[in-house]
Amino acid sequence: MKLLIGIDGGQTSTKAVVMDDSGRLLGAGRGGPANHIREPGGIERIRQSLRDAISEARNSAGIGDSSVVCAYLGMTGGSAQMEELCRPVVLGMGVERMELGHDSLIALYSVTFGKPGVVVIGGTGSVGFGRDARGHSARTGGWGYIFGDEGSGYWIAVRALNASARASDGIDPQTNLLDYLCRALKVSTLAEIHALVYSAAHSRPDVAAFASAVCEAAVGGDSVAQRILEDAGEELGRLAVGVLKSLGFDNEPVTVGMAGGVFTAGQLVIDSFTRTVRAEAPLADVTLPLTPPAVGAALLALESVGGVVDSAVIDNIQATLGNVGKMMFVEMKS
Numbered sequence: 001m002k003l004l005i006g007i008d009g010g011q012t013s014t015k016a017v018v019m020d021d022s023g024r025l026l027g028a029g030r031g032g033p034a035n036h037i038r039e040p041g042g043i044e045r046i047r048q049s050l051r052d053a054i055s056e057a058r059n060s061a062g063i064g065d066s067s068v069v070c071a072y073l074g075m076t077g078g079s080a081q082m083e084e085l086c087r088p089v090v091l092g093m094g095v096e097r098m099e100l101g102h103d104s105l106i107a108l109y110s111v112t113f114g115k116p117g118v119v120v121i122g123g124t125g126s127v128g129f130g131r132d133a134r135g136h137s138a139r140t141g142g143w144g145y146i147f148g149d150e151g152s153g154y155w156i157a158v159r160a161l162n163a164s165a166r167a168s169d170g171i172d173p174q175t176n177l178l179d180y181l182c183r184a185l186k187v188s189t190l191a192e193i194h195a196l197v198y199s200a201a202h203s204r205p206d207v208a209a210f211a212s213a214v215c216e217a218a219v220g221g222d223s224v225a226q227r228i229l230e231d232a233g234e235e236l237g238r239l240a241v242g243v244l245k246s247l248g249f250d251n252e253p254v255t256v257g258m259a260g261g262v263f264t265a266g267q268l269v270i271d272s273f274t275r276t277v278r279a280e281a282p283l284a285d286v287t288l289p290l291t292p293p294a295v296g297a298a299l300l301a302l303e304s305v306g307g308v309v310d311s312a313v314i315d316n317i318q319a320t321l322g323n324v325g326k327m328m329f330v331e332m333k334s
Helices: 042-061 080-091 103-112 153-168 177-185 190-198 204-208 211-219 223-246 261-265 267-280 293-304 311-324
Strands: 003-009 014-020 025-031 070-075 098-102 117-122 126-131 137-141 254-259 284-287
Touching (some): 003 103, 003 293, 014 042, 014 293, 025 293, 025 311, 042 080, 070 103, 098 103, 103 126, 103 293, 126 223, 137 223, 153 177, 153 190, 153 204, 153 211, 153 223, 153 261, 177 211, 211 223, 211 261, 223 254, 223 261, 223 267, 254 267, 261 267, 267 284
Parallel strands (some): 003 070, 070 098, 254 284
Antiparallel strands (some): 117 126
16 A cells, blocks of 8 residues: 655645545645745745644554655645755655645646646635646636735735725725624724734735635625625636636536635625636536545645556545545635
């Protein structure tokens, strides 16, 4: 039996799973954010997040010091510099070989198990990615919070903060969003939120987490919050449409996956996303992921050592998915 590790390194948290080469999931672990190297403290934060996630996954799987033949890392901002940073950490934890890719590819594998298709990630940021049967790929978005990230948790949060400010100034319609934001942040006024955000006490993932308050406001019937979530679904749908057209999938049956915490906001986002996609690709099968992205990374690790993702492997994954726990699935948190 060969052991493999799949790692999903995101801007909010780092998740790892241990899987054997038959597809049996043995355990999982979690660490802190593994976001951009150039951010203050980014290098050491990534290292510690990897150590924590791998160590907890090993302990959870009960594999002791057993050698792991390959770890595949799907990292936000995957690059040669990221690979150079991660390699000594991973190989120093009983792993024989490390492969590094990007978070979009492991998300696609979590939806299609390696078959052709498209996935959109709506997390702290947003990106669309797809791959066809010939191995050609296409990407949309992923430009970051200044250039883009439309439909992301951060984008939702900024829209909510802007709507609250404009309502306070009497420019736009009144909204209950401020009440929900204040409750989530344990403050009383918009001025206090303003001070928190501009003091740099909150990172981008921290700000993106404000999106959970928008979800609560929408459920509570606030029309402004509802519109923000519908707009987010439409923006994420446009990312999917761009990939579908680039790969020639817009007029044929294709799986389109919805990955990331924004899609846990519920039907306002999902319905808007689905409408936007099917308006341009009516044969698309729009679906949520079958597994967490870290499992997609483990499948890529399996392929990296010559394994094949066949029906037996898929059956074993589905039978043992409970072993990785609910914590592996993305949630929107306040």
